[in-house]
Amino acid sequence: MTAPPHSRAEAPYWSLAGLAEGARRCGAMVPGTMVFAAAYGTLAAQKGLTLTEATLMSALVFGGASQLVAMEVWKSPITLASVVSLAVVTAIVNARFILMGATLRPWFGALPSWQVYPALNSTVDATWLVATRYRAEGGSDASVFVGAGLALWVVWVGSAIPGYLLGAFIVDPKQFGFDLMLPIFFAAMFVPLWRGARRATGWVIAGAVALIVSYVVPGWWFIVAGALTGSVAGAFIDE
Amino acid sequence: MNEPLAHGPFIAILAMAAATYLTRISGYWLMGHIPMTRRVRRSLEVLPGAIMAATVVPIVAKVGTVALIAVAVALVSMVIKRNEFVAAGLALAAVSLARAYGL
Numbered sequence: 001m002t003a004p005p006h007s008r009a010e011a012p013y014w015s016l017a018g019l020a021e022g023a024r025r026c027g028a029m030v031p032g033t034m035v036f037a038a039a040y041g042t043l044a045a046q047k048g049l050t051l052t053e054a055t056l057m058s059a060l061v062f063g064g065a066s067q068l069v070a071m072e073v074w075k076s077p078i079t080l081a082s083v084v085s086l087a088v089v090t091a092i093v094n095a096r097f098i099l100m101g102a103t104l105r106p107w108f109g110a111l112p113s114w115q116v117y118p119a120l121n122s123t124v125d126a127t128w129l130v131a132t133r134y135r136a137e138g139g140s141d142a143s144v145f146v147g148a149g150l151a152l153w154v155v156w157v158g159s160a161i162p163g164y165l166l167g168a169f170i171v172d173p174k175q176f177g178f179d180l181m182l183p184i185f186f187a188a189m190f191v192p193l194w195r196g197a198r199r200a201t202g203w204v205i206a207g208a209v210a211l212i213v214s215y216v217v218p219g220w221w222f223i224v225a226g227a228l229t230g231s232v233a234g235a236f237i238d239e
Numbered sequence: 240m241n242e243p244l245a246h247g248p249f250i251a252i253l254a255m256a257a258a259t260y261l262t263r264i265s266g267y268w269l270m271g272h273i274p275m276t277r278r279v280r281r282s283l284e285v286l287p288g289a290i291m292a293a294t295v296v297p298i299v300a301k302v303g304t305v306a307l308i309a310v311a312v313a314l315v316s317m318v319i320k321r322n323e324f325v326a327a328g329l330a331l332a333a334v335s336l337a338r339a340y341g342l
Contacts, residue, residue, distance in 0.1 A: 032324035035331075053248045060256035070255060078247025087254040094262040096290045099283060101266030109271065116267065123263045177334025180309045181327070183298045186291040187310040188326040191317035193288045202285035203292040210293035211300055226293025227286060234285025235278045 010140045012111050022130065022147025029126045033152055034159040036064050036181055041163025043071040054164050058157045063124060065182050066093040092224050100128040107135055108142055115142075122149020125189070201237050206230025305342050309334045 037058070044054035044067075061067055066089070073089050075082055100123050108116045122145055131145040177184070194200070210226025217225070244250055273279065299306040312333040316326035 029324065032327055035327075049248065053252065056249070057252045057255065060252060061259050063259050066255070066259060074251075076248075077243035078251050079241050079243055081241055083244065083247070083251045083254050086251045087258040090255040091258040091262055093294075094259050096287060097259070097262040098266035098269075099286050099290075101263055101268075102270045102283060103266075105267050105270035108267070117264055120263045120267060121260065177305075177309060177331040177338070180298075180302065180306055180330070180334055183295045183302075183306055184309050184313045184327050184330040185323065186295050188313040188317045188323045188330075189291055190288060190314060191321060193291075195284070199285045199288055203288040206289035207292035207296035211296050214297035214300070222297050223290060223293045226296075227290040230289030230292065231282045231286040234289065235282035 012108055012140050012142045014115070014143045014146075015141055016143070018141035018143025019147035019150065021134075021141070022127075022144035022149070023151035025130045025134065025144065026126065026148045026151045029130075029152065030155050033064075033126065033155050036068075036185075037156050037159035038163030038167060039181055040064065040067050040071070041160035041165075042167025043068060044160070045164045045167060047071050047074045048076050049074070051161065051164055054160060055157060058160045059153075061090065062121070062153055062156060063090070063094050063097075064156070065125075065185070066090045068182055069093045092221070095224060095227070096125075097123050103128075103132070104145075107131075107140070111142060119146050119149075122146050122153075124149070124152060125185075126152055129192075198237050199234055202230040202234025204230075205233045305334055305337050308337050308342075 040058070041054060044057070049057070057067060057070075061070075069089055070086055073082075073086055101120055104120070104123075108119070119142065127145060127148040130148040134141075134144045190203070206226040206229060208226075209229040210222040213225040214222035295310060299310055309330045313326040313330040316329045317323070320326075
């Protein structure tokens with residue numbers, strides 16, 4: 001393994017102050033998370049989930065895009081086949097967490113596994129961005145990541161409830177574009193991810209392959225097929 | 240496979256939670272076990288954007304003009320002011336307008 005980018009940063013540690021710092025750094029992301037959560041709650045109500053089921057899913061899965069996609073796949077009554085397809089779709093949509101976890105290795109690697117593996121429950125797009133920015137500033141307090149996770153978890157779980165109770169009666173998600181939150185959020189992420197044409201070539205290949213696969217293969221396999229093809233291609237495209 | 244399950248929704252939610260937790264830990268675990276060659280590193284650099292492109296492009300193709308407007312507004316907004324939530328808000332507003340005008 002080559003030297004990690006933060007090899008000279010101080011050893012990782014935990015602190016209560018770090019929890020608060022992580023929560024504070026999430027502040028700007030709270031409104032968007034609330035809208036996203038409310039949209040999920042609304043969709044869950046439309047799909048016939050009970051409030052308990054909808055809330056439990058938010059609390060245990062804590063993955064916005066995957067829960068919205070799951071609502072597209074969700075069909076009552078639930079069969080063994082639908083359990084399998086929901087788990088697979090969730091894993092595919094959340095496959096980007098695999099990469100995010102990989103990037104946390106140089107930082108958390110010196111902490112005991114029994115502390116890190118529970119802490120990785122905090123991984124979502126927003127907390128990963130917060131943690132990455134904090135780390136780039138030279139920080140080492142792993143609690144910032146967990147504090148961000150706890151804060152967004154509370155917002156995520158809590159905001160789905162009014163979405164569930166009110167949205168089903170007064171809001172048509174399509175009218176305000178909530179059905180397009182996933183492509184909007186992902187498209188917005190291209191800008192902070194931009195590091196030049198080489199990576200973007202891989203992205204274009206990923207999009208093209210995914211488009212073709214989406215017409216040929218049913219289901220959500222197009223994400224994995226496109227993303228893997230694009231990233232492998234990107235590895236072999238030189239500057 | 241196609242019989243309704245007792246407590247089906249709860250089993251489905253637990254399966255989704257387990258699948259998600261596996262995605263959260265497997266990359267971290269893997270990086271402790273594989274050599275970080277130049278090719279592997281480059282592949283990992285491209286992967287986040289590749290996942291997003293592979294998600295966005297087919298959805299835009301399926302939904303059509305309104306989705307294209309939403310994605311374009313989000314991208315332009317991010318280039319001007321790098322704030323995901325301003326971008327998402329503007330994109331949602333654009334979609335609302337487009338749909339109100341019958342697109």
